[in-house]
Amino acid sequence: MPPIQRRRTQAERTAGTRHALLDATLDALVEAGFKGTTTTEVARRAGMSVGALQGHFPTKIGLLTAAVEFALNRRVEEFAVLMAGLDPAADKVDEAIDLLWSMYSGPTFTASHELWVAARTDPELAPAVIETDRQFSQACERIYTELLTAGEDSGAEVRPPQIGPQMVFALMNGLAMSRSIDGYEPLATDEILEAFKVLVRPLVTGLTEPQPERES
Numbered sequence: 001m002p003p004i005q006r007r008r009t010q011a012e013r014t015a016g017t018r019h020a021l022l023d024a025t026l027d028a029l030v031e032a033g034f035k036g037t038t039t040t041e042v043a044r045r046a047g048m049s050v051g052a053l054q055g056h057f058p059t060k061i062g063l064l065t066a067a068v069e070f071a072l073n074r075r076v077e078e079f080a081v082l083m084a085g086l087d088p089a090a091d092k093v094d095e096a097i098d099l100l101w102s103m104y105s106g107p108t109f110t111a112s113h114e115l116w117v118a119a120r121t122d123p124e125l126a127p128a129v130i131e132t133d134r135q136f137s138q139a140c141e142r143i144y145t146e147l148l149t150a151g152e153d154s155g156a157e158v159r160p161p162q163i164g165p166q167m168v169f170a171l172m173n174g175l176a177m178s179r180s181i182d183g184y185e186p187l188a189t190d191e192i193l194e195a196f197k198v199l200v201r202p203l204v205t206g207l208t209e210p211q212p213e214r215e216s
Contacts, residue, residue, distance in 0.1 A: 026067060030107045082099040101172060
């Protein structure tokens with residue numbers, strides 16, 4: 001006799017529907033852009049009516065604001081998984097930058113970028129985009145601090161990395177945006193990343209060489 005499946009609660013069904021709508025919103029942002037991400041298009045992708053969508057998100061700005069937070073959580077989760085999966089024997093800085101770049105090359109960044117551009121001229125959307133961007137930066141800095149400085153026992157002084165990760169994210173954003181038009185890549189991405197690894201290493205790791213003692 002097959003096992004009896006537990007029926008989902010109303011809260012679980014509601015959460016599942018909202019998740020499907022937010023997934024559909026991010027997919028629409030990637031494939032159709034901000035202009036094409038209408039409530040009709042999102043409902044179609046989620047396999048439900050516009051009325052059902054509006055039962056969860058009465059306004060488009062409410063849907064997009066929720067999608068901003070949803071995209072933030074997804075980006076933080078992706079970043080944490082990538083960083084936690086680093087090979088302990090590998091060069092942590094090289095691996096971290098390579099893995100982070102793979103995330104910036106993916107659809108989650110594309111959806112976030114569409115929302116960022118739209119927020120420039122949308123005063124209702126802008127506060128949500130700004131707040132989630134701040135949260136993303138803070139979360140990534142915590143992960144960098146925990147993983148890139150863990151186990152350092154070289155006698156060097158370790159200081160909390162701040163400007164280093166910010167420089168990494170600034171470069172990743174710039175490179176990703178320069179490649180946002182399919183088939184056009186104006187910058188030598190691989191060469192830039194390899195050179196940047198060398199330049200940013202002291203700032204990302206927060207390591208400074210111990211200074212020799214002065215003779216008295």
